[in-house]
Amino acid sequence: MSGITIKSASDIEKMDEAGRIVEETLNLLAKSAEIGMTTQELDDIAASYIKSRGAEASFLNYNGYPKSICTSINAQVVHGIPGHVRLKDGDILSLDVGACKNGFHGDAARTVLIGNVPEETQELVRVTKECFFEGIRFAKPGCRISDIARAVQAHAQAHGYGVVRDLVGHGIGRHMHEDPEVPNFWDNTRFGRGARLEAGMTIAIEPMINLGTHRVYQLDDGWTVVTADGKPSAHYENTVLITEGEPRLLTLHEEEERA
């Protein structure tokens, strides 16, 4: 038996609202992030914006997580905790935001460039976004989670990148993390055949792609995940609704942001 939930029309309306708030918060953070700023200042901006929209930050207090957003710099893959560190020229910054409104969550992430970033790292950021769009070609009824995973993996590996295996995307709805798991690589022995997708499912597809090795580890803070070789990592995520036709991106409404 699968625990995957199918959302009703009214659930979807609420998820769209939560998704819009996440998208607007990310756009505000991307505009605000600049050299010399601390990641805590970005957390403050996000916290007050999410509140002003009548929503709650999904991450705050989640399993004891202490902040409203995640800010992961350079070799930090995900779950970087905002704090006193200042952004500097040449950094890449992965911003991950979740918001809950009327009982439903939205979750999305973007990696942004701070100042003058080396071309090799810019390419990583571009290709990570492309990996997401390769994946959603299979986000339709009749396809399986494994089709999405394999498409993401193939695009990343064609560029010689490492695909993070220790963290995966997820179903989302009344809970931030629901079934099914949505990996960015596929291993039959670990995952089996993978769930078949149906209209009304909502999933967060979130490639985490490394310039070097796929291997990662967690810092002593209990959250921050970093690459094993210290090379940069990028993250790109949207909350996606499966429909009978094309998938609907609940955290990406602005057409010009699409690949």
Ligand code: MF3
């Ligand atoms: N967006 C992340 C995810 O999909 C959530 C951050 S973990 C938290 O798992 F603890 F900070 F919430």
Ligand code: CO
């Ligand atoms: Co997520």
